[in-house]
Amino acid sequence: MKASQFFISTLKEAPADAEIVSHQLMTRAGMIKKLGAGVYTYMPMGLRVIRKVEAIVREEMNRAGAVEVTMPVVQPAELWQETGRFDKMGPELLRIKDRHDRDFIIQPTSEEVVTDIARQELRSYKQLPKNFYQVQTKFRDERRPRFGLMRGREFIMKDAYSFDRSPEAAKASYQGMAQAYRRIFDRFGLRYRAVAADSGAIGGDLSEEFQVIAATGEDAIVYNPSSDYAANIEKAEAAAPTQPRPAASQALTRTPTPGKSTCEDVAALLNIPLATTVKSLVLATDTQDEQGEVVKTQVWLLLLRGDHDMNEVKVGKLPGLAGFRFATPAEIEAAFGAKPGYLGPVGLQAPVKVVADRDVAVMADWVCGANEVDVHLTGVNWGRDLPEPDLIADLRNVVAGDRAPDGPGELAIERGIEIGHVFYLGTKYSLPMNATFLDEDGKPKPFEMGCYGIGITRLPAAAIEQNHDERGMIWPDAIAPFTVVICPIGMDRSDAVKQAAEALHDELAGAGVDVLLDDRGERPGAMFADWELIGVPHRVVISDRGLKEGQLEYQHRRDAEAQKVPAQGIGDWLKAKLGV
The missing domain is CATH 3.90.960.10 (YbaK/aminoacyl-tRNA synthetase-associated domain)
Structure with missing residues (x-):
């Protein structure tokens, strides 16, 4: 793609209400545009990132055997009244009425709707297990929407729901989803931890969070560096004291x-x-x-x-x-x-x-x-x-240096941003909604359910919080808006630069590389500043002087300086570097 065909709009300064790095940089890079409190337009540059996140999620969910559906954003209140959540959920649940004065909600999640699907469509144990997922807009009426996409009111989420005939089968489905989540987050190229978590308002008794490690994270993650133990601060267990109570030695x-x-x-x-x-x-x-x-x-x-x-x-x-x-x-x-x-x-x-x-x-x-x-x-x-x-x-939050509850080692604490959560729900929703199937003995039994969410629009913000510097964002290849940007200097004045830039662009694009040619005619300083802000991971600079010397400049976004590479065979060199 050429920059002249795309939409690029960058700002030198972030708006005053942008409190954290991801909000500041996404706004400056023209990725999001605020429409109202906690509500954003996803601009073309930001939408490319979101679509790449969605694509990876869909590929791994399909690979895990889940089946995609799309459930309505506006849902009748009757379903939520069956489970009691219409009243229990509080002001975060946006309630509306239609012209006939009937109650509806704007979905924050879809347990009720998917359970209604299951009770109508899944009648026999022979149809189980089944996992339905969607990538859909959600709305939660946050009291204080802040931090851009990190805590917005409207957002995109992948939510999946599994249906099984027994607790044992449901827990197997849960483990399958937990492994699929690990594959998803591994592909994103982010540092993350899977931690034991409390189920909160969703319910259930088995729960795991996936946390992107970032200094600005809202959550405290507790882990044992000597083992696989990890939990969020709410769930982390303080090891029981091993020493007996000493005898009294002082007077009251x-x-x-x-x-x-x-x-x-x-x-x-x-x-x-x-x-x-x-x-x-x-x-x-x-x-x-x-x-x-x-x-x-x-x-x-x-x-x-x-x-x-x-x-x-x-x-x-x-x-x-x-x-x-x-x-x-x-x-x-x-x-x-x-x-x-x-x-x-x-x-x-x-x-x-x-x-x-x-x-x-x-x-x-x-x-x-x-x-x-x-x-x-x-x-x-x-x-x-x-x-x-x-x-x-055990009444307390653990602290760094506490003895680990799972054996040798001391607990450490770091900050994280929750971007995924898996729950084993059991019959929390199937029982109140009378969602049953006929088991092998011919008797009706409630579905054993699981619930699995990924914050699609939150994830790019978390990636930025983890990967940025004073110049801007640093995207992992898998979710960068563009993988490679070609920056020709004086393209409008030099046929050699123009031909070399277009030839490289066409070669990379033909190999399936997500490449952008910046043909806007910007001065080098302004052009480089834009792409450092936007965070495209690989940059190639083509100039008349370099071509005469038989060399181009390549720089990864994390590199402090550019390196000279031969102009001859640059396409093959880049493709090898990208693993194409």
């Missing part, structure tokens, strides 16, 4: 701590390690009657080491703590007789359930609030000063 003492309400301030005042302090977090759970009125509230006291943070996902899965909330100041004062900052588990009068993190359960001589302003207790010990906790559990 009320210690003045004027104006010191945090563990950090108390540790600094008392000149003790932060790890010897214990923080108190107060939660509440409500029991409701059939009318939705709260009839009982249970207050919980969670105890964590002062240098650790609570993991809300882990806590929410503990017995009795599903749907927890943080207690109100009034509830805290009623239960403890003190304000937050000075709370502790010693001498509780109100019926409070105490849950201790596993590290706290083996501590001795620790420091905590005294339920009195400006006072903390030192030398606190289980059994002697307070009863054993009602429950001991």
Whole structure:
């Protein structure tokens, strides 16, 4: 393709609302154009990247045996009401009405629609397993759409759904998709990790995220460099302490701590390690009657080491703590007789359930609030000063250097951007929608389902976050808008340059290389700046002087300098380099 036939529009400066590198560079390179908050037009340069992502995804999904469909963007609310998600999903689900006042939604995902297809079309076990996938526009009404394509409201997603006759078969389908995802992300040429994850709002009990490694990533990825263990921070398990609880060696003492309400301030005042302090977090759970009125509230006291943070996902899965909330100041004062900052588990009068993190359960001589302003207790010990906790559990986020839960090694943490997710759903959607098939014994059984998503439009943004420098983007070959750009200098003034450039372009294009000839007549500096910004990985410069010397210049986008290569046979040299 020639640049004069294409559309190229670059900017020297990014718009003020572009906060992260991918948003800034995609806007400057003319890949996306903002239409409204979280809604973008995919311009020709950006759309080429998206189409290449889609092509790889389709090839590997088809190879894995999935069958492509396209489900409607606008879906009737009745299906979502069957599963209860019409009400449960909250304001992210965009609800609309038609002219007859009937409820519809703009799809954020399609579990309900595909389950409706299965219950109508898949009647016998002989039709299983089956996997339907689509590459389709989605919409989620994000409260704060930001970061360009990283967290937009409208986006393109590949979502797939598997249907099986048994949990064992469904888990085999899940593993097949997980392997297909690895092939997909390997082909993209990105550094990524597959990590164990929490299923969140989608549901299910087996889940894995695919995270592109990038310093600007929103997610913390925990891994063991000595093994294959990897999980996101929500899922990562803190290894259970191996040492027994030491015997008490200090007396319980009320210690003045004027104006010191945090563990950090108390540790600094008392000149003790932060790890010897214990923080108190107060939660509440409500029991409701059939009318939705709260009839009982249970207050919980969670105890964590002062240098650790609570993991809300882990806590929410503990017995009795599903749907927890943080207690109100009034509830805290009623239960403890003190304000937050000075709370502790010693001498509780109100019926409070105490849950201790596993590290706290083996501590001795620790420091905590005294339920009195400006006072903390030192030398606190289980059994002697307070009863054993009602429950001991893993409550915390892991930290770098923690002992790995899977054996030898210490945990490390890096940042990642989620670009894919696979779930084993089980019967979460088939049971409420009465989606069944006739099994071999002639009896109806609910489908065992899996769900598999890839953020098609998010992936290019993640690739940029991982691959860029001060000049612009650096695309992997597989998803670059163009693989090779030919930059002729003085093409409008030199027949030799023009002929050499067009001959190389035609040779590469004829071999299936995605090549662009920049015939715009731009000055070299401006031309090179555009292609460094856009990030085309391979650049060939043709000039009169070089042709007279029998040489051209080649530079990979990651290279600091160009290299001289013989003009004779340059096409074969490039094709060999590209593996064509």
